Amino acid sequence: MKPAVIALTDVGVRYGGVDVLDVPALEVFEGEILAVIGPNGSGKSTLLRVVGLLERPTRGAVRFHGTPVDARRSLAERRRMATVFQQPLLADMTVAENVTLGLRFRGDAIDEARVGRWLERLNIAPLRDQRARTLSGGQAQRVALARALVLEPAVLLLDEPFSGLDAPSRAELLPDVGAILRQDRVTTILVTHDRGEAQALADRAAVLMGGRIRQLDHTARVFHAPATEEVARFVGVETIVTGRVIAREAGVTVVEVAGRKLELAAAARVGEHVRVGVRPEDVTLMLPTEVAPLSSARNYLTGTIVQLIPSTPAIRVVVDVGFPLVATVTARSVADLGLAEGTPVTAAFKASAAHLIGLGRTVSG
C-alpha cells in the first residue's frame, strides 16, 4: 500500500461544548482522490481546515508524511499544501500575477514556463494579462485552481470548488479538473455536498454526517453498498424496504418484501431480515405487455404510478408495487409512455441493482 500523506488520529473539534468533528482515524494515500461528502453542516469544511493546518483541533493528532504537524507552527508543511475554496478569493491584479501569488508568498523563484503551462492546462492562457475582477465565475475559479496547482503541492485541498459556479461552467470545469488530477496523480481531498462530483472525481469517498465518518470506501461501493440507511439516503438510494430472505440459489438471494419476491445479487442467510435499497436511476419503467421482454433484469414488479415528482434532470416517479418504489425517468419518456398518476406499469431492475444495506464493509483502504 502507498504511504499515507495525511493521517488523522483521534481528531476532535468542539465549538462551545458541541462536537462538530470526531474522526478516530483517517488516512489519505499518495496519489488518491478522496471525496468527503455529507450534508451541509456535517463538519466537512472543519475537517479540511484541520487537515490544511488552518485550524488546530481540540484533540488528536495530524500527521503529514508521518511527522506530527500543528496549525500554528507547521508553516513549512502548510506550504506543501494548496487549497481552493468555494470563492476564488483572487487579489485585484492580473490573472498571471494571481497565479504566481503562492510562489511569491513562499519566496520561490517564479518559473515562467511552469506558470504558462498551468495557464494552458486550465484553459486560461488567453486571459493572462486580464484583471481578475473582470473574470466570470468559472474563469476566476480556474485561476484559483491554477494558483494552487502551480505550487505542485503534496496535497491539494478542494473545499466545494464547484459549488459557486453556474451549471454550464461547472460542467466544463469538472472534467478538466478530473483529467489534471488523474494525469498528475495529485493527492487530493475534495469536500463537497454534491454526490455527482464525488462520483466523477473520487477514488474513495468518506461520508461525513454529524461530524463522524459513517462510511469510507471505494466511491462505487459507497454509492452502491451504503453502510447505513442514513448514508443510503444521502447517496441517493431512494427506495429502502425491509424483507426476509426466503431462498438462496445459484448466486441469487431471494427476499420477500411486502408479498413480492425480489432477487438480489448480494449474499445473505435464509431467514434473515434485511434492508434492501434500490437507486432510482437503476429502475426502468415499461408499460405492461402480453409478452415479458427478454432482458437480464431479474426483477419485474407490476404496480401503479402514485406520484410524479418533477425534478432535474429527470422526473421521479413513485410506483406502488406493494411498497413505494422510486424510479427516475426523463420527461421525454414520461410523455412517450403517457405516464400519469394511476397508470399501470412494470418496474424492472437487475439483481445487482438491489443492494443490502449495512452488510457491506464500512471502512476499507
Next chain:
Amino acid sequence: MDLFPLWLSLRVSLSATALTLLVGVPIAWLLARRRFPGRNVLEAVVVLPLVLPPTVLGYYLLVLVGRRGPLGQALASIGLELAFTWGAAVLAAVVGSIALVIKSVQAGFETVDVQLEQAARTLGRSEWSVFWSVALPLAWRSVLAGTVLAFCRALGEFGITLMVAGNIPGRTQTLPLAIYDRVQANLMDEANALALVAVGIVVVLLFGLSRLARLRY
C-alpha cells in the same frame, strides 16, 4: 497664561495612545480570532475600566505602583519611581482608554472575512504576515477610530490621574486638572481658555479624521 498643562496633556496622551495600541491591538486580535481558556474572563476584564469609577481604578493603581505596592517596590529596586510622576499620568491614561481601542479594533477584526486570512495562509503566508498584510490593512479604519477615541479619552482623563499622579502644578497637572484648579481658584478666564483648547483639539481630531477617513465610531 501657563501652557504647561497643555503640553503635558499632549505628551501624556500621545504616549498613552502609543502604549494602548501596542498592548490593545494584540489583545483585540486574540479576542477576535482565538479561542482559549479564560477568553470570557479577559473579555470582561477589558471593559472593567469603562464601568468602574475612575477613583476606584486610581486607588488600585496607586496600591499597585505606590511606594509599598508590589510594582512600586520592583521599580524602586531599579531606581524608578512611578507614582506622582508624569509616567503615572500616562499609566492612568492607558488604563482609562485601552478598552476603547480593544473594543473598536476587535470589532474591526471581526468584520474581516476569515476566508481572506485563510486564503493568505493557504498561499503560504505566516501568521505574522497574515496579521500585517491581511487583517490589519482590512481593519485599519477601526484601528484609526479606536486610536482617535483613545487619544481623546486620554486627553480628558481626570479621576485616575488625580489619584495616581496627583495634581502637582508644573509636574503632573494635566489640562483637565488645570481647568479644575482654575475653577477652584475662580480664574474663570483661564479655565475658559484651557477648556476651549481641549474642545478644539478633540473637535478637530474627531471631525477632521472622520471626514478624512470616513470613520464611524
